[in-house]
Amino acid sequence: MRRTLAGLTTRGRSFVAAGATAIICALILGERDLLRAGVLVLVLPLLCMLAVSRTRYRLACARRLDPARLPVGHEARVDLRLENVSRLPSGLLMVEDRVPYALGGRARFVLERIEPHGSRQLGYRIRSDVRGRYRTGPLTVRLADPFGMVELVRSFSLSDTLTVTPAIVPLPHSRLSGAWTGGGDSVARAVSAAGEDDVAPREYRHGDDLRRVHWRSTARHGELMVRREEQHFQSSGTLFLDTRRSAHWGEGLSSSFEQAVSATASIGVHLVRTGMSLRYVTDAGEALPAAPSEGAFEGLLLDALAVARRSRGNSLSAGLAALRGGEAGAREGEGLVVAVFGALSAEEARAVAAARRGTGTSVAVLLQGTPGAAERAEPQGEGTAGLLRSAGWRVLPVASAADLARAWTTAGKAGEDFVRDGS
Incomplete structure (x- = not known):
């Protein structure tokens, strides 16, 4: 009954008050007609209340x-x-x-x-x-x-x-490679138009399956040659996001942090869909380890970035330590590293430059714009980019996530130039 009384609407409460007032006035003045009207006004919401409270349908x-x-x-x-x-x-x-x-x-x-x-x-x-x-x-x-x-x-x-x-920006295909993970005698490769001549054989060893004998190579070398055991290798890498509150400026959708989150999501989805095994690291340390399947990591990454917030930390030390760790880092820094930064001071840029190890590809995406304070304008200038480039980083300065596709093409061309110079 208490629950039902609480369900009286404003109209119902008004009828109850009016009916009770009319009844009291009728008793004081001795007016029977007013008493009848008051009873009618009071009973109507009570009957409605009884009817609704006895509703038994489910x-x-x-x-x-x-x-x-x-x-x-x-x-x-x-x-x-x-x-x-x-x-x-x-x-x-x-x-x-x-x-x-x-x-x-x-x-x-x-x-x-x-x-x-x-x-x-x-x-x-x-x-x-x-x-x-x-x-x-x-x-x-x-x-x-x-x-x-x-x-x-x-x-x-x-x-x-x-x-x-976050919003995903489609990125063009580029030649960015990471560390190879897997096992076997050789990296599996697609059969080209040249046919079986592309197979890399080795000499026969005791216990090898005779069904693996490569007869054309055997005839060429004059001894038994077998096909190498092949296994698909997977390129691995690390995705880094700088979430420090002190490194970003602005509020709302146009803030540097929102643009950094969108850029990180775009890069992560692009790399995962090209077959790369990724792990996700922030300035606080490793946030997501590499997942066994591509689709699983993509979903986990997007879920994590959907609720990403600015951190109160001011140091990159924990994140840079995690950046050097993991499977790719254990392979002497051969893994691909893509890092998205906000504002970097000269000291922070030197720490990021020193975090690069080995010959792996390292890409730094630098968010640029109009910081809220004058002291932030200098860290994003050529000084920061120059420090990173001198340490082997490929620097991609962007004003927003929408500019990432154009800058990503530049990173791919830099990789092709590196391959030509190395050859």
Whole structure:
């Protein structure tokens, strides 16, 4: 009864107050007609309250969110199925699904009647221009009487989670290689138009399977030659994001941090889809180790970047230590390293330059723009880029993530020039 009384609407409370006032005045003045009118006004919301509280029909709800992960600016659809599983028809239902303000606000529907064992299909679209993880639901149903005197709220427990990932910028193919991981006698390569002559044989060893004998090489060398055991190798690398609050400027979607997150997501997705095994590192240390499958790491990376926030740390030491570690770092720094930085001081640039080891390819993406303070303008100048280039880093200065595709082509050309000079 207490719950039902709490469900009285403003209209219902007004009727109760007016009826009680009329009854008291009628008793004081001795007016029977006023007493009858007061009783009628008071009883009406009470009857409505009794009718709504004795509602015995049961409702079931099923929901689906498609897709559960999408980039910023794209739409997802929420489908709801509300079913009356009782033997009584429902009354007037006001249905509302809880939706965060960033996804578009409330989703409300009015259903006049659901027949016994009947159902209704509901749906609406949501979108967000801000990355993050959002919860939609649960669905709430408001039961109301025809006069609008009483309104009871019942809520379901099911909800969905929508992950809005950073914007992805398509990148052109470029020759960026990392450390090779795997096993076997040789790196597996595709059969070219030259045919079997491309196979790299070796001399026969005791215990080798005779089915691996390469007869053409045997005839050429005058001794038994067998095909090498081949296994597909996978190139590995490290993706680094500088999340320090002190290294970024601006607020909102145009801030340097949001552009850095978008650039990191674009690079990570591009490299993973080319078959590279990646791990994700921030200034706080390793955030995601390499995953066994490409699709698994791509999803984990996008989920991590969707909720990435600026850190309060001021040092890159933990991140640079993790950058040198891992599988690629254990191979004498031969792994590909792609690092996305905000503002770097001269001291920080020297520390980043010293973090490069071996002959592996290292790419530094430097976010440039209009910092909020004058002291930030100098660290992003040619001094920082020069320090990194002198240590072997390929420096890609970009004003925003939209400029990354053009700069990425420059990194690829630098790799081709390196190959030609090395040959």
